[in-house]
Each structure stands twice: as C-alpha cells, then as structure tokens.
Amino acid sequence: MSPPKTATAKKAEAEGPGGPSAGSEELISGSEAIAHACRLADVDVITAYPIRPYDTVMQYVSQMISNGEFDCDYIVAESEHSQFEIVKHASTVGARVFVGSSGVGWLYAFEALAVTAGLRVPMVAMVGNRALDDPGAFGVEHNDALAVRDLGWMLCWVATAQEALDTALIAYRVAEDQRVFLPCAISCDGAFLTHSQSIVNVPSQEAVNSFLPPYERGDKLLHPDNPITIAPQANEDWVMEIRRQSDAAMRRARGVLIEAYEDLNAKFGRGGEPFIERYMMEDAEVALVGMGTLAMPVKVAVRKMREQGRKVGFVRVRWFRPFPSEELQQSLSGVEAVGVIDRDYGFGSAFHSGVLANDLRSALYPVEHRPKIVSFVAGLGGREVSTDNVIEITDKVFDAAGGGATNDQDTHWIGVRE
Amino acid sequence: MSTGSVEVVYRGIFQKTLAKNICRGVVFAAKKAGKIGIAFGRYSDSPERNGIPAKQFAVVSDTEEELEEYLSRYEPDNNDVTIAADDTLCKGVESWAWYGLQPINKLLADGGTLLVTSTQSPNKLLSFIHRKGTPYNLALVRSPASFSGLWVYKDDHTDVRLLGALAKVAPHIVSLEAILETIKEQWKDDNKVASAEKAYNATESHPVSAEQGNEEVPYEFELPGWKDMEEGLVIRGISAEAQSITGRDDGGYVPTRNTTFKKFSTRSMRPVINFDTCTKCTVCWLNCPDTCFDITPDGFYDANMDACCGCGVCEAVCPVADCITMVNEEAFDGNDGQWEAWNKDKEAYAGWLAEKIANKPARAHGFHHVGQYAEEMKNESA
Numbered sequence: 001m002s003p004p005k006t007a008t009a010k011k012a013e014a015e016g017p018g019g020p021s022a023g024s025e026e027l028i029s030g031s032e033a034i035a036h037a038c039r040l041a042d043v044d045v046i047t048a049y050p051i052r053p054y055d056t057v058m059q060y061v062s063q064m065i066s067n068g069e070f071d072c073d074y075i076v077a078e079s080e081h082s083q084f085e086i087v088k089h090a091s092t093v094g095a096r097v098f099v100g101s102s103g104v105g106w107l108y109a110f111e112a113l114a115v116t117a118g119l120r121v122p123m124v125a126m127v128g129n130r131a132l133d134d135p136g137a138f139g140v141e142h143n144d145a146l147a148v149r150d151l152g153w154m155l156c157w158v159a160t161a162q163e164a165l166d167t168a169l170i171a172y173r174v175a176e177d178q179r180v181f182l183p184c185a186i187s188c189d190g191a192f193l194t195h196s197q198s199i200v201n202v203p204s205q206e207a208v209n210s211f212l213p214p215y216e217r218g219d220k221l222l223h224p225d226n227p228i229t230i231a232p233q234a235n236e237d238w239v240m241e242i243r244r245q246s247d248a249a250m251r252r253a254r255g256v257l258i259e260a261y262e263d264l265n266a267k268f269g270r271g272g273e274p275f276i277e278r279y280m281m282e283d284a285e286v287a288l289v290g291m292g293t294l295a296m297p298v299k300v301a302v303r304k305m306r307e308q309g310r311k312v313g314f315v316r317v318r319w320f321r322p323f324p325s326e327e328l329q330q331s332l333s334g335v336e337a338v339g340v341i342d343r344d345y346g347f348g349s350a351f352h353s354g355v356l357a358n359d360l361r362s363a364l365y366p367v368e369h370r371p372k373i374v375s376f377v378a379g380l381g382g383r384e385v386s387t388d389n390v391i392e393i394t395d396k397v398f399d400a401a402g403g404g405a406t407n408d409q410d411t412h413w414i415g416v417r418e
Numbered sequence: 419m420s421t422g423s424v425e426v427v428y429r430g431i432f433q434k435t436l437a438k439n440i441c442r443g444v445v446f447a448a449k450k451a452g453k454i455g456i457a458f459g460r461y462s463d464s465p466e467r468n469g470i471p472a473k474q475f476a477v478v479s480d481t482e483e484e485l486e487e488y489l490s491r492y493e494p495d496n497n498d499v500t501i502a503a504d505d506t507l508c509k510g511v512e513s514w515a516w517y518g519l520q521p522i523n524k525l526l527a528d529g530g531t532l533l534v535t536s537t538q539s540p541n542k543l544l545s546f547i548h549r550k551g552t553p554y555n556l557a558l559v560r561s562p563a564s565f566s567g568l569w570v571y572k573d574d575h576t577d578v579r580l581l582g583a584l585a586k587v588a589p590h591i592v593s594l595e596a597i598l599e600t601i602k603e604q605w606k607d608d609n610k611v612a613s614a615e616k617a618y619n620a621t622e623s624h625p626v627s628a629e630q631g632n633e634e635v636p637y638e639f640e641l642p643g644w645k646d647m648e649e650g651l652v653i654r655g656i657s658a659e660a661q662s663i664t665g666r667d668d669g670g671y672v673p674t675r676n677t678t679f680k681k682f683s684t685r686s687m688r689p690v691i692n693f694d695t696c697t698k699c700t701v702c703w704l705n706c707p708d709t710c711f712d713i714t715p716d717g718f719y720d721a722n723m724d725a726c727c728g729c730g731v732c733e734a735v736c737p738v739a740d741c742i743t744m745v746n747e748e749a750f751d752g753n754d755g756q757w758e759a760w761n762k763d764k765e766a767y768a769g770w771l772a773e774k775i776a777n778k779p780a781r782a783h784g785f786h787h788v789g790q791y792a793e794e795m796k797n798e799s800a
Contacts, residue, residue, distance in 0.1 A: 120650040181650055220650050227655025236492065241644035242651065249649070 023203040030193035033161040033200050034100075034126050034186070035060035037168030039070040040208040044095035047075045047083040051105035052138050053194040054128035061098075080105045084112035084123075091121045092222045092230060096172065096215040099123060102190065103130030106144045116183050117152030118242075119231050120249065122175035122215070123183040124168065129292070129343075130190045131381045139382015140190040142291065142344035146320070146355045152246045154184040154253055155321040157291035159277075161200045164188055166271055167318075169212055170260045176215045180253045182246070189343075191382055192293040203268060211267050254322050275324030277316040278331055280306060284313030286397045287332055287371075289360060290341040291317045294378075294385055298341070301390035312394050317356065325363040333367040337401035337408075339393050343379045351375060352411045372400045374407075378414040389415050421479040421487075422591035423494040424584065425525055427511060428474070428503040429686055430466030432565035436503055437474040439577035444476035444584065446604060447596040453478050454485055460493045469684045469728060471511035478591050496527040499588045501580060504563035504686060505536035506747045508546040510636070512683045518637025519683060521548035528552040531587040531623065535561045535576060538748070540624045545751070549631035557623040559583045562748070565686065572791050575613040578605065582614030583621040594618050637678060669715035675725055681708060682753060685728030687744040689721050690774050693760045693767075695741045702732035702742060714757045723753035745774050 028036070034057050038046065048058040064070035073090075077083035080101050087097035101109060106127055116123050127145040131137040145155060154175065158164045164186065171184040188194050219226060234242065257274050264271035277295070280302055281287060288298055295316045305312050315331050317324065332338050342354020349358055357375035364370055376393050379385040393414055400406040424444055428437040441457035448455040455478035466472055475494055479485035488494065502508055502522050510519035523532050532554060536543060540556050547556070564576035578601050585594040594615070601611050648654070656676055696718055703711040703719045710725035711732075721732065728747065736742040760767040 118651070220652050229653045229655070230651050232651060232653055237641055238647075241642075241647055244644040245647065245649050248644075 023201050023207065026200050026202050027197050028161055028200050028202075029056065029195055029197045030158070030161040030164045030188045031056035031126075031128065031195070032060045032197075033165035033202075034168055034188070035064060036200075036202050037165045038072075038098045039064055040203065040205060041096060041098075041169060041172050041212055043072050043098045045073045045075070045087055045090040046098045047077050047086045048099075049077050049080050049083045049101065049105065051080075051102045051130075052128070053130060053188075053190040054100045054102040054105070054126060056194055057100055057126055057128070080109035081112050084109040084116065084125075087123055088112060088116045088119070088121050091123055092119075092217070092220075094215065094217050094221050094223070096176070097123050098125070100126035100128065102128040103144045104133050107132065107147060110147070113148050113153070113183075114151050115231070117148070117246070120152075120181040120246065121183055122172075122181050124171045124175055125183065125185045126168070127185050127187045128190050128194045129187050137381045138190065139380075140192060140292075140343060141380050141382075142187065142342070142355070145185055145187040146344055148185065149321055149355070152182055152250060153321060154180075154182055154250070154319070155187065156184070156319045157187045157189075157317065158193070159293055159295040159316065161193065161196070161198050162270070164193065165200060165202065166264060166268065169208060170257070170264060170271075172215075173212050173260045174253060174256050177256045178216075178218065180249055180256050182249050182253060187292065189293040192296075201270075207267060211263060250322050257319065257322075273327075275317075275319045276327045276331065277318060279314040279316065281313035281315060281331055283311055284335055285311040286313075286337045286339065286394065286401050287335045288312065288314045288339045288341060288390070288394065288397070289317060289328075289332070289356065290314075290343070291320065291356060292343065294341060294343060297385050297387050298390050301387040301394065304387065305391065305394060310394070310398070312397075320356070320359075323359055323363065328360060328363050329367050332364060332371055333369050335371050335401075337372040337374060337397045338364075339374050339376060339397035341376045341378050341385070341390075341393060341414075343377075343385075345377055345380065351409050353377075354411070357411070372408045374400050375411045376414050377411055383415060385415065420590065421477065421484050422498045422588065423475060423477045423488070423496070424588070424591065425494065425497040425500045426474045426476075426503060427500060427507050427522060428472055429468075429507070429563075429565065429684075430470040430472045431468045431568050432686065433503045433563075434466060434472070435566055435571045436564055436577055437472075440501065440503075440580050440584075441474045441476040443577065443581045443597065443600055443604065444478060444592055447581070447585075447592040447600040448478040450596040450599055451593060453480055454482055455479070456485060456489065467684075469686045471507060471683055493525075495525050497525050497530060498527055498591055499531050499533055499584060500526045501584070502532065502534045503576075503580075504565075505534050505538060505543060506563070506686060507683070508534060508536075508543050510546075510548065510683055512679060512681065517639070518678045519680065521550070521636055523547060523550050523554065524636075526550070526554055529554060531555040531557050532626075533557045533559065533580065533583055533587060533621075535559045535563055535580065537562055540622075544626065544631050547631045548636055549629060549633055550626070552628050554626050555587065555623045556626050557583060557587045557621055559617055559621060563686070570788055570790070574791060575610055578610045578614040579617035582617035585614075586618045586621045587623055671713040672722075673709050673712075675709070675722075680724040681727045682724055685726060686747050687728045687730060688723060688726060688747050688750060689728075689730070689732050689742045690745050690771055691719075691721065691756050692738075692741050692743075692771060693718055693757060694764070695738050697738060697741075699737060701735050701737060705731050705735045707731060712755070712757075714761075716761075718757055720755050720757035722755065723750075743775050749774050749777060 087099045091097045129140045131141040158167050175184040261271050261274040298314050302314050340357035342356045344354045346354050353375035354377050361373050396406045400408050426437040445455035445457050457476045459474045477488050508522050564574050566572040581597050585592050585597045598611050698717050710722045711719040712722050714720050730744045733742045733744045
C-alpha cells in the first residue's frame with residue numbers, strides 16, 4: 001500500500017498564479033480523481049462495498065476521511081443492494097451522495113439501480129468497468145454499466161483521470177438540477193484508468209464552489225415539515241405518465257449538460273465538447289468510434305495512419321445516455337464508412353454487434369448520406385487493444401468504404417485467437 | 419354472434435376460491451353449448467388482502483375471434499351480470515385509493531342483472547346500491563355471504579347456487595342444463611347439482627328503475643396528464659385545512675384522514691364498543707393500523723366507521739372482556755359514530771349494542787381449518 005497522500009485540501013486552498021480556479025497538480029489515478037471530486041463536491045453520504053476495481057475509490061475516500069481532509073458519513077454496507085439503497089434514501093432527505101461498484105457487484109444492486117432511476121433520485125455513481133462473471137475476471141468490459149442503459153440513468157465514459165474528476169463535478173451539477181433529477185453513472189475502465197496514475201489538476205474548493213451549487217430538493221425533500229410520500233404503488237392509469245416524465249427529464253438533461261460544459265470551460269479552461277470528442281475528423285474519409293480508454297491506442301494509430309496519408313479520424317463517445325444522436329449524425333454523415341469498436345458484447349443482437357454499434361446504427365439510419373457501419377468487438381476482459389489492432393480495424397473500414405469484401409452486416413472480433 | 423360477460427366482485431382472500439369456482443363454472447358450461455370462454459382476475463390489490471374488494475370475470479363468446487376482440491380491452495365494462503358475492507359490497511367498492519368509492523353496478527350493462535347473495539330485502543339493498551341512471555335487474559340468492567380462509571375453502575355450495583341463479587338471470591350465457599352437467603362433471607357431487615337447481619328455481623329477480631337507489635353521487639375525478647403530475651413520484655400529504663376535515667370543537671381529537679379513500683368498503687366486520695366497560699387504556703387507539711379511533715372529549719376512543727377496514731386488531735388487543743366486539747357488517751346501515759349515540763342515551767345504546775352482538779354472531783373473518791364448516795353446521799343444528 002502506498003503511503004497516505006498529502007493534505008491536498010490545504011494545497012487546493014492556496015491560489016496559484018492562474019487565479020481562484022487554479023488548483024494543485026497531483027499524480028493520481030482515475031479512482032483517486034473521483035475521490036477528490038467527492039471531497040470537492042462535499043458529498044454528505046458515501047456507501048461502499050468492496051469489489052475490484054471500484055474499491056480503490058473506497059480506499060482513497062476512507063484515507064481522506066481518516067486524514068481529516070473530508071467530512072462525510074461513510075457507510076460500509078453488507079452488500080451492493082444495500083449500498084445503493086442506503087444512498088437512495090439518503091438522497092431523498094437532502095444528502096448529496098456518492099456510490100459505486102463494478103461488474104457483477106453493480107448487477108447485484110440491479111433492483112436498487114432500477115428504483116433509483118424510476119424514483120428520479122440524483123445519485124452519482126462510479127462504475128469501475130469490469131467483465132461480468134463467468135468467468136470470474138477483473139479486466140474491463142462495458143457490459144456492467146451498459147446494463148442500466150434504458151432505465152433512466154445518465155451514463156458516460158471517461159478516458160483520463162482529469163476527465164474523471166471534472167466529469168464527476170458535471171455529474172453532480174446535472175443530476176441534481178431540478179430540470180433533470182436523474183441518477184448518473186461515470187464509467188471508468190478498470191485497470192487502464194482506475195489503476196493508472198497521471199498528472200491531474202485538482203481544482204481549488206473555491207473554483208468548485210463557483211461551478212457546483214448545493215443540492216436542493218426544494219419541496220421534494222422528505223422532512224417532517226414537508227409531509228410528502230414518494231415511491232407509491234401505481235396501476236395502469238399512472239405508470240405510463242410517470243415513464244413519460246422520465247423520458248422528458250432525459251431529453252432535458254441534454255440542454256443542462258451543454259450548459260454545464262460551457263460553464264466548466266469558462267471557469268476551468270477545460271472540459272471540451274459535451275457529448276463527443278472529435279479527433280482528426282475535419283477531412284476524414286473513414287472514422288472510428290469508441291468509448292473510454294480505448295481512445296489511447298486509437299489516437300496513436302490514427303496519428304500513425306495520418307502520417308501515411310490515410311484520412312482516418314476518431315470520435316470518442318463521452319455520453320452514452322443521453323445518446324448524442326445529433327452530434328454523431330453531424331460528425332459521421334460526411335464519412336464513407338465508420339468502424340465502431342465495442343468493448344462489450346451484444347450476443348444475439350442485430351448483426352451480433354456490441355451495444356454502441358447498435359445504437360449508432362439507429363442514430364445514423366435517418367441521415368441522407370449514410371456511411372457504411374462496420375462493427376468490431378475488441379479488448380474484452382481487459383485485453384489490450386494494440387495500435388496494430390486499430391490499424392487492422394481501419395483497414396477493414398477502408399475496405400468497406402471502397403466497396404470491398406468486408407462484411408458490414410456482421411461483427412468482427414479483433415484480437416481473438418482463432 | 420354474441421359475447422356475454424360476468425363480473426364477480428368478491429372479498430379478497432375470503433372469497434377468492436368462490437369467485438374462481440363461479441368463473442370456471444361459466445366457462446365449462448359455455449363449452450358444453452359449443453361456445454368458447456375465458457376466466458380471469460383483475461387485481462385491485464395483489465397479493466390480495468383480507469376483505470379488499472377484488473374482481474374476477476368470465477367472458478363467453480360464440481367464436482374465438484369475438485372473444486379476442488373482447489379480451490383486447492383491459493376489462494369488460496358492459497357486463498351482462500355483476501355478482502356481488504357479499505351484499506355489503508353493495509355499499510360500493512374502493513379498488514384503488516385514488517378512485518374513491520365506486521358503485522357496485524358501475525360495470526353492469528343497461529338492462530343487465532346485479533346478482534347478490536343476501537338475506538336482506540331488495541329495498542334494503544337498494545338503499546345502499548348507487549342509482550345507476552338506467553334500468554337493470556336486482557336478483558337475490560337467499561344466503562349469507564360465504565367467507566373462506568387463505569388456505570381452506572368453505573364448501574357450502576354458494577358457488578353452485580350462484581351458478582344455478584346465473585342460468586336463471588342470463589340463460590343466453592349459460593343454460594341450466596349446461597350448468598348442471600358441468601357441476602356434475604367438475605364437482606362429481608349430486609347434492610351440488612341439486613343445490614344449483616334449487617337456487618335456479620328460487621332466484622327472485624326485481625326490476626330496478628333508472629332512478630332507484632342510493633342518491634349519493636360517487637366520487638368523480640379526471641386523470642391528469644404527465645405534465646400536470648408532480649415529478650419525482652411525489653404525493654403531497656393531505657392538509658387538514660385543505661380537505662376541510664371537521665375537527666371536533668368539543669375538546670376531542672380527530673386525526674387528519676384521507677377523505678377520498680375511506681377504506682371502509684374493505685370491511686366485512688366492524689367493532690362495536692361498550693363505553694360502559696371501557697377503561698380508556700388507549701390500547702385500541704395505539705394498535706389500530708389505520709388510525710381510525712377518534713378521541714372523544716371525555717377521553718374515550720370511538721372507532722370512525724369511514725376509516726375502519728374491519729381488521730379486528732382492536733378487539734384482539736382490548737384487555738377488557740366485553741368492551742370491543744367485532745360484529746358482522748351486514749347488521750349496519752350507515753357509518754355513524756357510536757360514542758355520540760351512547761353519550762345521548764346510554765340505556766338505548768346498551769340495548770342497541772346487545773342486539774347487534776346477539777343478532778349477528780357469524781364470524782366473517784376467515785375460515786381456518788378443514789372440517790370447520792361441518793362443526794359450524796353441527797353447532798347450528800344443535
């Protein structure tokens with residue numbers, strides 16, 4: 001175990017030359033970045049139950065509490081189901097909450113995950129992406145977080161520790177916005193992000209306070225002075241209207257996310273485009289699409305191929321829910337072919353594609369110049385996706401674009417031993 | 419080409435098997451006449467709770483296509499026959515909290531028949547049954563309500579008697595011959611065949627005019643659109659002022675209650691209270707799961723009959739032997755408070771109380787062991 005970190009809270013208060021938003025430079029992992037975001041967001045209640053790789057967040061949070069840098073109720077539950085239920089209830093009485101899990105732990109909480117979204121509880125969770133058992137495995141796959149994709153959870157994937165920290169602040173701001181009131185899960189690729197340390201700017205408390213307002217439930221607060229009941233039984237005369245409200249909230253989340261990114265860019269000088277990251281897409285003939293830390297080998301490969309004069313770009317999907325249909329239509333309708341790299345599987349789905357490929361195909365169906373879409377599955381169970389893998393993928397996408405034999409009605413497994 | 423449907427309104431748990439037997443009997447009998455049918459439940463409250471008004475339906479068609487058309491709807495709302503398996507259901511049913519008290523004849527077709535097991539007179543029942551606005555018939559099977567338990571069925575022939583009566587009031591759905599044959603086949607009991615035939619012959623049917631019945635206007639409401647519903651599944655507490663709940667100005671205490679959902683239609687028994695022996699120990703008030711006790715100015719606990727769902731907990735916890743007694747709901751007309759009557763005339767109240775307890779001793783709550791019915795019959799004939 002590494003020695004305890006120094007008191008970053010004190011450092012953060014010291015203003016740097018960049019003004020009030022300037023924080024401190026820290027060498028931290030994606031998990032530790034999330035823990036810093038919890039501290040800066042002054043989260044009231046955190047529940048934990050150990051499972052790799054999410055448990056590293058638990059470790060950093062408990063360390064901060066023990067060092068006196070962070071004051072919150074920290075409850076170790078007896079299972080993930082209770083872990084998520086406890087914060088759900090805490091949130092309804094006005095507590096800002098944080099929670100998280102990985103792989104089958106996330107799924108053990110599934111009932112709680114469903115009711116959290118149904119009840120419109122603005123919980124923020126971190127999913128340290130991990131392959132679902134069986135086989136028991138620790139490596140990253142995205143199927144765990146994706147399991148809640150239709151329930152009313154906002155879902156995003158981050159690629160760096162810096163982005164993890166910033167996105168956690170965005171998540172609180174958007175989830176707790178009364179126009180939205182939906183839970184939000186931040187997905188961090190196991191190992192590649194949760195356990196990799198990089199230099200991160202940890203913003204000052206003052207800067208975070210200027211960006212993130214306190215959590216206010218208003219007249220939806222469960223309190224003796226505000227007699228309400230929530231989570232009722234309802235019959236067929238009511239359920240559809242309640243679902244339609246969730247649908248409207250998810251639609252509104254789009255605008256609230258845009259506002260939040262605008263403000264983050266203005267106050268922190270970083271954050272980028274809200275829903276997708278475009279990399280070398282200006283004159284791209286073919287594009288690759290993926291989520292999370294997959295961006296690293298893909299960007300390296302794209303640069304290599306660009307040096308060879310091959311016009312390939314990359315679109316990294318940052319927010320999966322709400323799905324950025326407009327941005328993807330706009331960025332991809334000009335290219336001839338798209339290669340979607342899923343770090344997940346969709347056994348038996350359309351063309352046996354991964355989840356991202358299926359949603360992307362749907363989003364691009366109405367565009368006038370519909371590119372060919374070739375779907376790939378790669379990097380399952382934490383397997384490395386190499387730049388050579390990405391080049392192999394890109395070759396197939398170019399082949400499809402040129403009318404070659406590459407099948408765009410099937411899914412190609414890359415990096416699997418035949 | 420025709421389709422007929424029967425609605426059975428029954429008391430949850432106590433009459434679930436009874437309702438199922440009736441609906442199954444209808445479907446099997448229809449099959450004998452070359453028709454096709456289906457039986458199904460529509461839960462108001464699932465799992466059912468003791469006494470809660472619940473429904474089962476039987477639909478019978480000449481052809482499969484016709485049946486499908488009927489079944490593509492949530493529930494038949496134009497029934498040829500509505501059976502009230504307990505006559506206290508004639509006071510109305512509250513199937514879901516937000517619909518308030520709805521008339522027993524709400525889903526009955528114009529000109530259809532409301533079939534009730536009752537020992538009361540038609541006029542008495544019509545004082546409870548809400549005015550329908552269109553003519554229909556009221557038919558009676560002379561029998562007290564048959565209540566079973568969760569695990570044991572009280573096989574007292576009420577099911578086959580209702581099937582016999584059904585053949586009388588709706589021969590286009592099931593003929594007597596088909597019913598009798600079905601009972602013989604399904605129950606393999608000649609006594610039941612005889613019971614059904616006897617009920618067929620004894621069933622009285624009375625025309626009810628559009629204007630006859632209880633004049634109380636049932637609770638009306640409009641379902642709000644999704645934009646008008648509060649987000650976050652929030653339901654506001656009821657404020658006593660907004661609901662203009664009449665508090666007691668005599669120093670007593672009435673808790674805030676939901677005036678739309680009164681719950682009393684779940685009741686098949688009610689407590690009667692002997693205020694002369696009451697020690698004001700508060701145990702009934704503390705244990706009532708529905709907060710239905712009002713506190714009188716002199717410190718007694720008066721069960722509010724709008725709010726009481728008749729569970730019997732008060733009787734069970736009362737430490738005084740003869741203070742709270744559960745009495746069959748059939749013995750009562752309205753929901754008047756008991757303390758006021760006692761306070762006004764203690765002697766008259768004592769007489770009223772004794773009469774209520776003596777005249778309706780039948781326990782309507784549950785049926786607990788195999789052989790209980792035989793024991794009851796033995797005691798009755800002794």
